[in-house]
Amino acid sequence: MSSPPIRANRRTDSNDPDAIIPAPNVTVHAAASALQTMVNTGHPVEHYRLAVATGLPDADAEGLRTFKGRHYVEMADGGFVQVSKDSPSSLWRAGLASESKPSGPLMLHDPESGRWHALEFSPPSTFALSVTRLQAFRTPLDFSHSSRDSDGLYRHDGKLYAVIDNQSYQVLHDHDASTPLAEVMRIVRPEDPVAADVDNIYSATRPGRSEPVVFDADQGWQGIVVGGAGGMQRGSADQPASPGLRERLNAAVNRLRTPQSRLRKLYPSLDSEQIRTLLRTQGDDVPSFLTRLENEYKTLKLELATWLKTSELAGGATNPSVERAAQEIKRCWKRQTGTTLQLDLGDAGIVPLSADFSHVRTLHLQAVAWSEGGENFLGGFTALERLKINASALARPPANLAQMPALKELDLRANHIELSDQTASELASLSQLEKLDLSDNPLGKAPDFSGMLELKSVVLRNAQLDDWPTGLQHQLAMESLDLRNNRLREIPQTVISPASDQLLAIANINRITLIEGNPFASGYWRRLEIYWQRVTAEYPALDHQRTHRCIPD
Structure with a gap:
């Protein structure tokens, strides 16, 4: 978000001679939203109940009973209402036989019971917030030189803030208490555990005081009574809503929200301009795009919950590493x-x-008990430019590296990789790589670098190599080659006694090659010294660049 910088940690009491006058409380005047018009009806569902419902046929797969071209549904208590399709929401709405356009509440079908429930909302109960009530929640942040976002909130260091009567307060989204008519936030104390949520989501199970608030277009920030999920009727003790209906209810609520609101809930760190830009790129596909994202995130949470459960420690304790990763x-x-x-x-x-994690460019995995699950995990990261998998007991390079055409840097240090002819060939085919680190692996052999012409850095330190890597003479962009601490006993003649037309190219590689820690024979250094004397005789400028590289201890 491009705005003047937040003057964080500036107190605004009278003892500060340089205090910045805080921004006034923001009041936005707006007409009733399409959402409010859609869910607010003149009568409750009881007004539309049929007095007599004999002779209706059985319900079809959608739960509709069609008679003489009209549609009827059975409610949770066994009563019936007539319904018609509501164009704005694409949901079914209760109506009277005399109406050409239904005027009753929206209706949702519960596939588990076959019954229908009215989507009714009661007006939220709000009250004015006093200075005394909010005293304990104040923060010292000064937002007077920062612009609030379209949702009335300020963003700073990944946290959300509301300004009320010239004071700033940290707030969290309370999705459980929110309805389409009331987007409930929770004012929290920054020092309490509840305030530390990285997604800025309120959780009642975390310790800490809070105050539920909503933003009113006319009154500004108001306190709200949140018992019963903010007034939404989601079932009663004698007619509870099933989990299936609750999911359909949540889906219906999402369809009633604005696209901006739905996307902000999924991507809370994006500012208003980023939200608008992303929606514009979808053209006419915005509704289905948002539904796909919502379903994808829901599935992700279920998969992560299952992972947490299957990774529990002895006694059923949550694995803290897995919890942090999730x-x-x-x-x-x-x-x-x-x-x-x-x-x-x-x-x-x-x-x-x-x-889908195709937005990720850098993935670093540390200390993973590698298995087929790890291979499949990588499948969601199709646009990686940098991949690091360290200390993870990999026995071979990941099989799907060829499906990462943008990959520039590959770091597989400190694993158990032994290269076969096949896996060495697979690595050699990654012609776009610029950096490769296979150090601290029992490789046994190195890939052929002939076709990897973009390489700038290769690290093969402590890789149990017996033979000098091939194809290095073609590397014109190479800046560093580390062959230290291997089992090399000699250097090929093509490297230390090349043909005259190859001398300069090989010298440019040798001067950036590290070979300390290899078991070269005593006196082997003399052959290298003769080589460098030849190089400097023909190319004197290289003498000061050699700096003891490609010279054994």
């Missing part, structure tokens, strides 16, 4: 980690995820 994966999906994802699994396994 949170970081959700933050990454929500675009809160930029284009980078770093996970340290503490030697736990990782599972495949169906979500």
Whole structure:
């Protein structure tokens, strides 16, 4: 978000002679939204109940009973209402036989019971907030030189803030208490555990005081009574709504929200301009685009919950490494980690995820108990430019590297990789690579570098190499070659006694090659010294660049 910088940690009391006058409380006047018009009806569902419902046929697969071209549905208590399709929401709405356009509440079908429930909302109960009530929640941040976003909130260091009566307060989204008519936020104390959520989502299970608030177009920020989920009727004790209906209810609520609101809930770190830009790129496909994202995130959360369950420690304790990784994966999906994802699994396994992480450019995995699940996990990262998998007991390079055409840097340090002819050939085919690190692996052999002409850095330190790597003479862009601590006993004649037309090219590689820690024979250095004397005789400028590289201890 491009705005003047936030003057954080500036107190605004009278003792500060340089205090900046805080921004006034923002009041936005707006007409009733299409959402409010859609869900607010003149009468409750009881007004539309049929007095007599005999002779209706059985319900079809959608739960509709069609008689003489009209549609009827059975409610949870056994009563019936007539319904018609509501054009704005594409949902069914209760109506009277005398109406050409239905005027009743929206209706939702519960596929588990076959019954229908009215989507009714009661007006939220709000009250004015007093200075005394909010005293304990104040923060010292001064937002007087920063612009609020379109949702009335300020963003600073990944946190959300509301300004009320010239004071700033940290707030969290309370999705459980929110309805389409009331987007409930929770004012929290920054020092409490509840305030630390990386997604800025309120959780009642985390310790800490809070105050539920909503933003009113006319009154500004108001306190709200949140018992019963903010007034939404989601079932009663004698007629509870099933989990299936609750999901349909949530889906219906999403369809009633604005596209901007739905996308901001998924990507809370994006500012208004980023939200608008992303929606514009979808053209006429915005509704289905948002539905796909919502379903994808829902599935991701279920997959991560299953992973947490299957990774539990002895006694049913949650694995802290897996828990941290699951949170970081959700933050990454929500675009809160930029284009980078770093996970340290503490030697736990990782599972495949169906979500799309094609926005990620850098992936760093540390201490993963590698298995087929790890291979499948990589399948969601199709646009990687940098991949690091360190200390993860890999026995071979990942099989799907060829499906990462943008990959420039590959770091597989400290694994158990032994290269076969096939896996060495697979690495050699990654012609776009610029950096390759296979150090601290029992490779046994190196890939042929002949076709990898973009290479700038190759690290093969401590890789149990007996033979000098091939294809290096073709590397014109090479800046560093590390062959230290291997089992090399000699250097090929093509390297230390090349033909005259190859002398300069080979010298440019040799001067950036490290070979310390190899078991060269005593006196082998003399052959290298003769080689460098030849090079400097023909190319004197290279003498000062050699700096003891490609010279054994």
